[in-house]
Amino acid sequence: MMDEVDDRDFMSASVVDGDRDLDAGLRPSSLGDFIGQPRVREQLELVLHAARARGRTPDHILLSGPPGLGKTSLAMIIASEMGAAIRITSGPALERAGDLAAMLSNLVEGDVLFIDEIHRIARPAEEMLYLAMEDFRVDVVVGKGPGATSIPLEVAPFTLVGATTRSGALTGPLRDRFGFTAHMEFYETDELVRVLQRSAGILGIPIDADAATEVAGRSRGTPRIANRLLRRVRDFAEVRGNGHVDLAAARAALKVYDVDDLGLDRLDRAVLGALVRGFGGGPVGVSTLAVAVGEEPATVEEVCEPFLVRAGMIARTPRGRVATAGAWHHLGLQPPAGAIDQVHGVRAREDDAGTLFN
Structure with missing residues (x-):
């Protein structure tokens, strides 16, 4: 028997610890090698x-978009294309202005500073970043109270590359200081075939x-x-086959790994099953839905829901989550009259006051 797989890690686009070294070896090194x-x-x-x-x-x-689409790879490629060193950190790691000041003071001219999840940077560090991005200097405050003094420090000209999965969570002043913003899109199947x-x-x-x-x-x-799926398919082929991955x-x-034809895993199907069988297709709040499948609301909302919405299985409404006709069909059930048909863009459900949800 194979070991049980944690579905949240397996089909989540977030990085898991076991993948870091392997992912690093698969990263493209130039824009020409980058697919999609x-x-x-x-x-x-x-x-x-x-x-x-x-010169x-x-x-x-600023690189924005869902996790797993190549924002970190592009940051490394930017440094490589410019022949520069890259310093990597993350928004949550910069809790104090002093953390950022120490990092900025160690940069040399032309360096690339990559801040992942930049929307989670602490406000004091963010305010220091404004001055560093515009004037390449920072003001370090020494002391407290009336005796506090501000010491200006020059910063070598550098390029900040910020990555975010929630561009709307960035403050306006920070967003406006980026000279170029790129939004990463999900890949088409033929592009993923080339990646694989x-x-x-x-x-x-x-x-x-x-x-x-x-x-x-x-x-x-x-x-x-x-x-990630490629590595698991390889494992299966080596253990239960001849090592060759055929159809x-x-x-x-x-x-074996509970990934169905649409890419839904066990947890995705549990959410759909609870919504359809337990709550008649909704509407139902995400917290109630999470309790029904034995998960945290954040897991349902951040791991399962984005893909289910994009796949046309769930619709968000002011009253809660609603299963579409596609969700009923995917579970082998007949959708009730009036179920939302997102494939054909047909309005389905009407609330008690007559409000239409599209």
Whole structure:
């Protein structure tokens, strides 16, 4: 028997500890090697080429989008393309202004400072960042009360690359200081197939084209999940097969790991089942739904719900979450009259006051 897999980690696009080293080995090293995001790549190429031609550091860059789409990889590529060193930190790690000041003072000219989840940076550090981004200096306050003194420190010209999964959570003053903002989109299946074929080549995994297409179609449009599934399919092929990943092996492996044809895992189906069978399709609040499946509300809202909404299985309404006709069909059930049909854009449900939810 295979060990039980934690579905939240397995199909979540967030980084899990066991994947860090493997993910690092699969990262592209240049814009030419980066697959997908053609618009972002073209825009970044222009920004970086112009900066190199002028002999200047590029403008500060903000990368936004869901987790697992390549924001960290692009930050590393930016540093590589500019021939610069990269310093990496995260918003939650910068709790005090002094933490940021220490990092900024150690930068050399041309360095790239990458702050992941920049929307979670503490307010004192954020306010210090304003001055550093605009004037390349920081004011360090020494002492307390009436005797406190402000000491200005020069900062070497650098490029800040910020990554966020919630661009709306950024404050206006911080967002406005970025010279270029790029939004990362979910990947198409053919793009994920190319990602998988590249990763399979690096890892030495023999995989058929139709097997790569099968894995790509269940990867939620996210390269990180695709690479994670590829490794699990490889494990299955090595343990229960001849090591070659063909279509049959891919399907059998994904069945073992409870990943269905649409990329839904056990927890996703539990949420849909509770919503449909337990609450008649809704509307129901996310906290109630979380209790019904034995999970934390944050897990349901941040891990399951975004994909279920994007897949057209759940609709958010002012009164709570509602199952669409697609959710009923996916569970093999007949949707009731008036169920929301997001595939055809048909309004379904009407509340007691007659408000329509689209």
